[in-house]
Amino acid sequence: MAKTNPGRFFEDYTLGQVIEHAVPRTVGSGERALYHALYPARHALYSSDEFALASGLPQSPLDDLAAFHVVFGKTVPDVSLNAVANLGYAEGRWLKQVYAGDTLRSTSEVIGLKQNSNGKTGVVYVRTRGMNQRDEVVMEYVRWVMVRKRDADAPAPETVVPELSKVIDPADLVIPEGLDFSRYDFAQAGESHRWGDYAVGETIDHVDGVTLEEAEHMMATRLWQNTAKVHFDATFRPDGQRLIYGGHIISLARALSFNGLANAQMIVGLNGGAHANPAFSGLTVKAWSEVLDKAETSAPGVGAIRLRLVATKGGTPFALKGEDGKYLPDVLLDLDYWALMPT
DSSP: OOOSOOOOOGGGOOTTOEEEEEEEEEOOHHHHHHHHHHSOOOOGGGTOHHHHHHTTOSSOOOOHHHHHHHHHHHHHHHHTTTEEEEEEEEEEEEOSOOOTTOEEEEEEEEEEEEEOTTSSEEEEEEEEEEEOTTSOEEEEEEEEEEEEOSOTTSOOOOOBOOOOOSSOOGGGOOOOTTOOOTTOOHHHHTOOOOGGGOOTTOEEEEEEEEEOOHHHHHHHHHHTTOOOHHHHOTTSSTTOOOOOOHHHHHHHHHHHTHHHHTTOOEEEEEEEEEEOSOOOTTOEEEEEEEEEEEEEOSSTTEEEEEEEEEEESSOOTTOOBOTTSSBOTTEEEEEEEEEEEEO
16 A cells, blocks of 8 residues: 555545545744745734734734734645646635634545546645634635546546625724724834725826746745645646745735735735736746725725736736737736724
8 A cells, every 4th residue: 555645636526525635744933934034024913913912813813814824824735736727716705813822633524526528637726724722713715726547537526616706895804802093103113194095996007027046946845845736846737837836926015015004913814816827937927906895894994995916917007908808918816805904
């Protein structure tokens, strides 16, 4: 009997299958430091215990996307080890803050399957939940990934494509217990723009750029234990290039959005997302945002803002799709999310 794990192929998944992912991971302040070393992340709530205390939290939590990376990384050996590409996200919600000392683990349920017309690959839809040591769900999201078949002649499963919400209702967003922005320090946060200063339809060019480095990408994939072959093994792709982990682009774009959205402190909802084009070392990533919606919350001084975050290869700001409805070649990421901001 083989002792090694080749990873799951498309025909290994069944509808309703629940996968318990190894290995639980205890996070510490080191994860926050490494996250800030990899990305120019500067949002105050995740940088300063004192700022977090003044905002009603017990201490500065782990960055919302760092928690996402840890939960996501657990799933890779079981969901996307043999992936061709990670295609999209939906129905993501951050439900509990993650603090130093918490232990995270992940489970996924297969909620959809669709074989591609070439018969060589298929799309697997999973709903993933990350839990802490108290079995509290800290976050959940749906993603779909294109996976290779082991045997092209294996029969196709019945096609089931789940119906997913395009937008999370603001009433379903979970506001962290105790969060209070009524004494918010705009000077320490880095910008004076508050919730009321943003208008639906407004676009923001975040100006700055970051050139992708192979070393940083490999450090990130190892840190988050993302072992997908396309990210590690240069022989796995015909062009001999390692594909940059999509989450790396998400975090870079989010960090770049600080310039213009410094007060969009916490991500609490992921409405949708697409990795529009592949990214490789040497590309320079830039970002722009569009305000899609705004909503009030019950927390003191806290408003919710819905944002489209677009990462590009340095392309023209605010250009997203061509006349054919397809993403332009310069677009790397199209992410739709809810964030919390002082009113």
